[in-house]
Amino acid sequence: MRETVFILDFGSQYTQLIARRVRHLGVYCEIAPHETPWAELSVHQPRALVLTGGPSSVMEADAPRLDEAALAAGVPVLGICYGMQLLADGLGGRVAGAGGREYGPAVLEVDVETPLFDRLPGALRVWMSHGDQVVEPPPGFQVLAHTANCAVAAMGHPGRRIYGVQFHPEVVHTLRGTEILRNFLFGVAGCKGGWSMADFIEEAVSRIREQVGAGRAIIGLSGGVDSAVTAALMDRAIGERAVSIFVDNGLLRQGEREDVRRFFRKKYPLNLRVVDASEQFLEALRGVTDPEEKRLTIGRLFVEVFREEAGRLGEVGFLAQGTLYPDVIESRAAHGGPTAHIKSHHNVGGLPGDLDFELVEPLRNLFKDEVRELGRELGLPGEILSRQPFPGPGLAVRIIGEVTPERLGVLRRADLCVQEELEKQRSLYEEVWQSFAVLLPVKTVGVMGDGRTYANVVALRIVSSTDGMTSDWVRVPYEILGRISNRIINEVHGVNRVVYDISPKPPSTIEWE
């Protein structure tokens, strides 16, 4: 049985980070909702449990708890922040309000020798973020460390291998945090490690084979990283029975359809169908100016095209998509109730559920950087793995107002100038999450040669981000901005003005619609 650690999520903003750290240490882990019954977890014979922090207080009646059977099972446990308070409260210790939130750096002083702080100095810089704290550890537990404001900053029961820390070892501000996690996993829980992306591939492949059986699957290939990696995995698992479908919706960047076709026919051959549905999409978008109506129209058409294509292929029972862990969390909106509806996201990797297929989602426990690593392991080259995200509705959400073939032409040419100029700046390009042009429904007066012009305005959007949830505009050197602007104004007929968008997200969003 594979060595597995479960991270029970109590709503911490750092849950993903804990998972990433554990996997980087070579131990496979999965995040599970805190209320997951022990019976469900124990099937996997977990090596350890990590209880995350969270926004609640154990002193509230409806505070999130864990299945008590998990603590009685003899499995090593590390409780972090709220997780530690939960351990204290559940095992007979005492938790109290700390008289205000403690947020920020603190110096941890280690009081006793313990495997948890093995090979670490007696004083450690740690990161605190809590309201309550443990004031009395449960019977049998030792106080392992304290800080100036927190008498029980770490506690442990070596015999039961249950530990708790009030600070956050997973964040970079806790300077030796990864070593603390390593001590817990290897020193306390006896993990062996050695898990890698190569193991992931093997497991994912056998899971896909098990799920799909002798059936067939289609994959919505957008040419982006997530769908490309999904398609490569499906290809490895079921070969010809996986059909990747690339839909040209007429809203793609310059040369995109040909690039994707060439790549997945010649360089990394997949069972690929390229469908030209551009006329259908542009026809449906005629006269549509409202952003949500655009998105919904495009989403609906994607579904239609997929259904049609699947019908042509005969019996297809499965749809594989590149859902990542952050997508899972977002759609679960686990903590804090339903999220506000900002935009109806659509892409070939996020099709509405009314397609009659069973979903295959081999990447649903991974983060973007892990997917890139997986892609490398699968032999996908950098030209695919370093691609910028591109929204499913494509250029339609970058043309403010009506989408027409003429306006698409203008935007494509302007966009190409942005790409070409940025690609010349490799180090800058790597810092950039997305870079693109937006065509505004505004005309302004200009002068070209001796004549007056009255033409379109293009906005440049160049942002940095780690997950698309928040972002900032990139401080692109003026010279490069100048070069992009000159090229667009000189080369793109119908544009006489270029502006740079300097809005962070939030409160703006990355795409303009």
Ligand code: XMP
């Ligand atoms: P926003 O505009 O919401 O975008 O700040 C955040 C990230 O998501 C991308 N995006 C989409 N991706 N389908 C997608 O697959 C969509 O409908 C969609 N809309 C926005 C956007 O490019 C950015 O990376």
